[in-house]
Amino acid sequence: MSSYWECLRAIVAREWLRFVQQRSRFLSALVRPLLWLVVFAAGFRAALGIAIIEPYETYITYETWIVPGLACMILLFNGMQGSLSMVYDREMGSMRVLLTSPLPRSFLLASKLLATALISLLQVYAFLFIAWLYGVQPPAIGLLTALPALLLVALLLSALGLLLSNGIRQLENFAGVMNFVIFPMFFLSSALYPLWKMREASEWLFWICSFNPFTYAVELVRYALYERLNAVALTVCLSLTLLFSLLAVLSFNPQNAALRRAT
Amino acid sequence: MTALAIEQIAFSYGERQALQDISFRTAAGRFTALLGPNGAGKSTLIALLTRLYDLQHGDIQVAGFSLRSQPREALRRLGVVFQQSTLDLDLSVEQNLRYHAALHGMPRKVAHDRIEQELDRQQLSERRKTKVRELNGGHRRRVEIARALLHKPSLLLLDEASAGLDPASRQGLNDHVRALCREQGMSVIWTTHLFDEVKDDDHLIILNRGNLVAQGRADALSETDGSLQETFARLTLHPVPA
Numbered sequence: 001m002s003s004y005w006e007c008l009r010a011i012v013a014r015e016w017l018r019f020v021q022q023r024s025r026f027l028s029a030l031v032r033p034l035l036w037l038v039v040f041a042a043g044f045r046a047a048l049g050i051a052i053i054e055p056y057e058t059y060i061t062y063e064t065w066i067v068p069g070l071a072c073m074i075l076l077f078n079g080m081q082g083s084l085s086m087v088y089d090r091e092m093g094s095m096r097v098l099l100t101s102p103l104p105r106s107f108l109l110a111s112k113l114l115a116t117a118l119i120s121l122l123q124v125y126a127f128l129f130i131a132w133l134y135g136v137q138p139p140a141i142g143l144l145t146a147l148p149a150l151l152l153v154a155l156l157l158s159a160l161g162l163l164l165s166n167g168i169r170q171l172e173n174f175a176g177v178m179n180f181v182i183f184p185m186f187f188l189s190s191a192l193y194p195l196w197k198m199r200e201a202s203e204w205l206f207w208i209c210s211f212n213p214f215t216y217a218v219e220l221v222r223y224a225l226y227e228r229l230n231a232v233a234l235t236v237c238l239s240l241t242l243l244f245s246l247l248a249v250l251s252f253n254p255q256n257a258a259l260r261r262a263t
Numbered sequence: 264m265t266a267l268a269i270e271q272i273a274f275s276y277g278e279r280q281a282l283q284d285i286s287f288r289t290a291a292g293r294f295t296a297l298l299g300p301n302g303a304g305k306s307t308l309i310a311l312l313t314r315l316y317d318l319q320h321g322d323i324q325v326a327g328f329s330l331r332s333q334p335r336e337a338l339r340r341l342g343v344v345f346q347q348s349t350l351d352l353d354l355s356v357e358q359n360l361r362y363h364a365a366l367h368g369m370p371r372k373v374a375h376d377r378i379e380q381e382l383d384r385q386q387l388s389e390r391r392k393t394k395v396r397e398l399n400g401g402h403r404r405r406v407e408i409a410r411a412l413l414h415k416p417s418l419l420l421l422d423e424a425s426a427g428l429d430p431a432s433r434q435g436l437n438d439h440v441r442a443l444c445r446e447q448g449m450s451v452i453w454t455t456h457l458f459d460e461v462k463d464d465d466h467l468i469i470l471n472r473g474n475l476v477a478q479g480r481a482d483a484l485s486e487t488d489g490s491l492q493e494t495f496a497r498l499t500l501h502p503v504p505a
Contacts, residue, residue, distance in 0.1 A: 002368075002370055003367075003368025003369070003370075004368065006365045006368055006369065006370060006371065006374075007365050007368055009365065010361065010362050010364075010365025010366065011365075013362075014351070014354070014358075014362050017353075017354055017358060018351075018353060018354075094349045094350075094351065096313060096315055096343075096345055096349055097343075097345075097349045097363065097366070098366065099313060099314050099315060100313055100314065100338055100341065100343050101338070101366040101367060101368075102334075102335040102336070102338040102339045102367060102368065103335075103366070103367075104335075108366075254315055255310075255315060255316050255317055
C-alpha cells in the first residue's frame with residue numbers, strides 16, 4: 001500500500017512543481033475568467049437581469065450568475081491542458097519512463113487525473129477569492145461545501161481530456177481539438193445564461209445545452225456554492241466521471257500512438 | 264542464471280514484419296552488445312522489452328520473470344536508459360530521481376539513501392539541485408543511468424545511450440557502464456550501431472532486417488573475417504564506410 005501512496009504523492013508533487021515553474025500558466029488561468037467577470041459581465045449587466053431562480057433566493061447580479069460557470073471554465077481549460085501534457089509526454093518520450101513502472105497503468109493514470117484536478121482547485125479558489133474581493137460573495141461556508149463539487153467536476157473534465165488525448169496523434173492536433181471542445185462546451189451551457197432564457201430564444205439550442213455535461217457541472221457547483229445539492233447534476237457528473245475515466249483507462253495504449261508514427 | 268531470455272519473438276507493423284523468430288539469452292553479469300544497422304529491429308525489440316509495445320508472439324523473461332504473465336516482477340528488475348532523453352528538463356537532478364524512485368514504489372527513506380548512493384557513484388552530488396536543462400549531454404546521460412539504477416535492477420538496458428555525444432563522452436560513458444557491469448555484477452544490454460563500442464569479449468548479437476544473424480563472443484564471430492566491420496558487412500550486406 002505504501003508503494004502506491006508514494007507513487008501518488010510523487011505524481012502530484014511533480015505536477016505541482018511543473019505548475020510552480022510555469023507561473024504564466026497560473027496567471028493566464030486567472031486572467032481569462034477575470035476578463036469575463038469584469039469586462040463581459042459588466043457590459044451585459046444592464047441587458048441581462050436574472051430573475052429569482054434556484055439556488056438563489058433573491059435577485060442577483062449577472063456577475064453572481066456567471067461566477068460558477070467561470071470557475072468551471074478554469075477546470076475545463078486545466079482538464080484539457082493536463083491531457084495536453086500527456087500528449088506532450090508521449091511525443092517527448094517521458095511517457096516511456098512511466099510505462100516501465102511496475103505499478104498498474106490504471107493506477108498511474110488515475111493518479112495523473114487526481115494530480116491535475118488538485119492543481120486546478122488551487123486556481124479555482126484563487127479566482128473565487130478575487131471574485132469575492134470584486135463583490136461576488138456567496139456564503140462563506142459555501143466555499144467549503146463547493147469543494148467536493150469542484151473536485152468532482154475537475155475529475156470529470158480531466159477524464160474527458162484524457163479520453164480525447166488517447167485518440168490524438170500529435171501535439172498540434174490536440175491543441176486544435178481542445179478549442180473545438182472547450183468553446184462549444186462553455187457557450188452551449190448554463191454558464192453564461194439560465195437555460196430558460198436560452199429556450200425563449202431557441203428550442204433546439206436549449207436541448208443541446210440540456211445534453212451538455214458542462215451544464216450539469218456548472219449547476220452542481222452553483223448549487224454547492226449556496227450550500228445546496230442539485231441531485232440531478234450530481235448524478236450526471238458522477239456517472240460521466242466514472243464513464244469517462246473507465247473509457248480513458250481502457251483506451252490508453254501508447255503503442256497505438258507509437259505504431260501510427262512508425263508506419 | 265539468465266539475465267534476459269528472448270523466446271521466439273515476432274512483431275509486425277501491419278503487413279511489415281519487423282522481427283522474425285528472435286531467440287537469445289544473456290547470462291547474468293555479462294555485457295551484451297546488440298548491434299544492427301538502422302531498420303534492423305533493435306528499437307522494436309527495445310519497445311517490446313520496455314512494454315511500449317505489447318508482445319504479439321513469443322515471450323520475454325527478465326531474471327526469470329515473464330513480461331507476459333509477471334510484468335510487475337519483470338519490470339522491477341529492469342533499468343532502462345532510452346535513446347531519447349526522458350528527463351524532466353524543468354526539474355532538478357534530485358527531483359527527477361525522487362520522482363522515478365516513487366514510480367517504482369520505493370519508500371521515501373530507502374529512496375533518499377539510494378539517491379545519495381547513485382549521485383555519489385555517478386559523480387553528480389554537486390549537481391543535485393541543478394535543473395536538468397542546464398546540464399550537458401554527458402551529465403544528462405549520467406542522471407539517466409543513476410535513475411535507471413535506483414531500484415537496483417538486475418538488468419540494465421541502454422538503447423543507443425551514446426547517441427548525440429561527442430567521441431570522448433561516448434567512450435567515457437561506455438567505460439563507465441562497463442565498470443558498473445564488472446564491479447556490481449550487473450547484466451547490461453547495450454544497443455548500438457557503432458563498432459568501436461563493442462569489445463572483443465562482449466557477448467554480441469547482430470540483428471539485420473528483423474532477423475538474428477549472429478550471436479556469440481565478438482572476437483569469435485569476427486575471427487574469420489579479421490574484423491568486426493567485415494563480419495558485419497558480410498552478414499548484413501551493409502557496406503562499411505571507409
